[in-house]
Amino acid sequence: MASASLNATVRSERGTGVARKLRQTGHVPAVVYGHGREPQSLTINTREVDKLLSQISAANTVIDLSIDGSPVRTLIREVQRHPFKRHVVHIDFQELVAGEKVTVDVPLRFTGTAEGVRNSGGILEETMHRIHVRVDPSSIPDQITVDVTHLTIGHSIHIRDLPLPEGVTVLDDVDATICVCAAPKAVVEETPAAAAEGEAAATAAAEPELIRKPKPEDEEPAK
Numbered sequence: 621m622a623s624a625s626l627n628a629t630v631r632s633e634r635g636t637g638v639a640r641k642l643r644q645t646g647h648v649p650a651v652v653y654g655h656g657r658e659p660q661s662l663t664i665n666t667r668e669v670d671k672l673l674s675q676i677s678a679a680n681t682v683i684d685l686s687i688d689g690s691p692v693r694t695l696i697r698e699v700q701r702h703p704f705k706r707h708v709v710h711i712d713f714q715e716l717v718a719g720e721k722v723t724v725d726v727p728l729r730f731t732g733t734a735e736g737v738r739n740s741g742g743i744l745e746e747t748m749h750r751i752h753v754r755v756d757p758s759s760i761p762d763q764i765t766v767d768v769t770h771l772t773i774g775h776s777i778h779i780r781d782l783p784l785p786e787g788v789t790v791l792d793d794v795d796a797t798i799c800v801c802a803a804p805k806a807v808v809e810e811t812p813a814a815a816a817e818g819e820a821a822a823t824a825a826a827e828p829e830l831i832r833k834p835k836p837e838d839e840e841p842a843k
Contacts, residue, residue: 621682621757621758621759621760621761621762622676622677622680622681622682622760622762623681623682623683623684624672624675624676624681624682624683624684625683625684625685625686626664626668626669626672626683626684626685626686627664627665627668627685627686628650628652628662628663628664628685628686628687628688629662629663629664629687629688630660630661630662630663630687630688631649631661631662631663632661633661634661639709639710642663643666643709646665646666646667647663647664647665647666648663648664648665648666648669648708648709648710648711649661649662649663649709649710650662650663650664650710650711650712650713651710651711651712651713652685652687652692652694652712652713652714652715653712653713653714653715654694654714654715654716654717655715655717655720656717657715660687662687662713664711666707666708669708669711670707670708673699673708677727677762678696678699679696679724679725679726679727679750680695680724680725680726680727680760680761680762681695681696682694682695682716682757682760683695683696683713685713692713692715693715693716693757694713694714694715694716695713695714695716695722695724695757696711696712696713697712697713697714698710698711698712699711699712716757719756720757721754721755721756721757722754722755722756722757722760723752723753723754723791724752724753724755724760725750725751725752725753726750726751726753726760726761726762726763726764726788727749727750727763727764728746728748728749728750728751728763728764728765728766728798729763729764729765729766730744730746730766730768730799731765731766731767731768731769732767732768732769733768733769734768734769734770734771734772734801735769735770735771735772735801736771736772736773736774736775736801737801740772740773740803740804741804742772742773742801742802742803742804743801743802743803743804743805744768744771744799744800744801744802745799745800745801745802746798746799747797747798747799747800748779748796748797748798748799751764751779751782751790751792752790752791752792753784753788753789753790753791754788754789754791755787755788755789756787759785759786759787759788761785761788764782764783764784764785765783766782766798766799768799768801771799771801772801773801773802773803774801774802774803775800775801776797776798776799776800776801777797777798777799777800778794778795778796778797778798779792779793779794779795779796779798780794780795781798782798
């Protein structure tokens with residue numbers, strides 16, 4: 621289980637104007653909520669937030685949030701960013717309760733070189749990079765390893781094939797494909813004749829289509 625620490629301060633004022641002023645002074649507005657707990661508004665130092673988010677996987681890292689000195693174990697549930705500048709404008713934390721399972725996204729880590737790639741020139745196509753699981757907060761895995769070493773061309777690995785840690789329940793479709801070793805794409809060389817035909821077709825296609833039949837040059841307009 622990955623964990624990290626962060627300091628926060630309780631704030632009593634709320635509203636768009638208050639949040640704007642906080643950001644201007646180098647702080648990020650936040651909120652913490654949880655089972656049987658009233659949502660509590662917080663303030664966090666922007667530099668601490670940026671540093672934290674650059675070092676962790678926010679989706680499955682337990683955050684030991686120190687709120688005015690009182691420790692609270694949380695998960696980051698939402699990080700709102702400015703649509704253009706991309707800086708953090710708000711964070712939602714969920715308090716973790718002992719014995720209460722949570723749902724998190726866990727990243728997949730692919731290891732090894734597939735046999736089909738190594739010996740047959742195949743291509744490993746990764747179709748999923750994380751899975752959705754339900755687990756006790758104390759057992760949240762940092763990642764789930766997917767060993768592709770023995771994967772041959774035309775074969776796949778599915779969620780049901782994953783070696784899941786004890787206590788982890790997958791919420792996604794167990795038949796979903798995680799990766800597949802595909803055959804190499806054939807390269808077809810064009811013959812000169814085929815190339816000429818293709819060029820003629822392209823030229824014809826480029827000419828504008830006439831919607832109505834043109835009048836003969838010597839035809840006078842109807843009076």
